[in-house]
Amino acid sequence: MLDAAGVAYQAVPAAIDERALEAGLAGAAPGALAEALAVAKAAAVAALHPDALVLGSDSLVVCAGRRFDKPRSREEAGAHLRFFSGKVMELHSAAALVRGGGCVWRHASIARLHVRTLSEPFIEHYLALEWPEIGHTVGAFRIEGPGVQLFSAIEGDHFTVLGMPLLPLLGALRTEGMLIA
Template sequence: MSLILASQSGSRKAMLEAAGVPFEAVPAAIDERALEAQLGGATAAQTALELARAKALAVSTQRPGRLVLGSDSLVSVAGRRFDKPQGREDAADHLRFFSGQVMELYSAAALARDGAVLWDHGALARLKLRELSDRFITAYLGHEWPAVSGCVGVFRIEARGVQLFESIEGDHFTVLGMPLLAVLGALREHGELAA
């Protein structure tokens, strides 16, 4: 019986595949923006964790007995939370705002079975962006759009997105969108992977 990943995220799928974790991807049908609105003044870290939990729970109720992994990432820059860009011009606006600042990227994961959360974990990475010129932003989006359209923070660190940053503090997998080492430990604890 394999794990269910409650996501269609290419990055999360690639991480699990590379780590040799068998899984089936089943996207969670939840309204993320509505859940965020219900959480009101929750921090980005709390919101990412609640979204990961909600995704895992939503799919676990549909697949009895199966272990379900939910995950989410949120970005905060200068106290302002950012979601995935709504279009290419929105992505350019995000990058202009991010220029020269520190991005806090919160990645969270949760495991659920039969409508109950069994485990959850959140992690933080801090990414210092260099000063980005409009010329660079235009060229960058010319290469990376639409691949980054579904990426909070408008970057793929494993691609040209690495050019946005001066320095990165935090776990590489957290930057990719899921605290993978913690997830693997939890999967071993729950018998999904050999110890």
């Protein structure tokens, strides 16, 4: 998304224990949890690059009160899809900017994805097309590919569905002087 928007950046993976952070935030609302993970990722990288403006982001899915992580196997992806079938999936995407040890901006947004009733033949066909690529995605779908066929309706910002609240982020980057206003 940043490439397409013309934003220059350097990708640096954050070395954080997401599960430990989540355990410490047990009971937090999904948007708050996604935001806390985004801040923690940015802060971890900013500690190594104190003069840089560092972006962290995170997304998570909640469906029928249950939180889902990225599927670890094709079988688990199938189980997720069977659970999502006929329900509304909430996708929480967050981003944060950290500079000099402090968070200068954070934002979380939500999209509601109405999953149509999925037949077993469709699920198997979909997994044959999309596995293992969807193993890297929360929700077991790529909206820019065959994953769009999972849904009957989508409420929310397109970029949130792609995994980052891009338009608010671009505004924050302009405010921070990183993009031409």
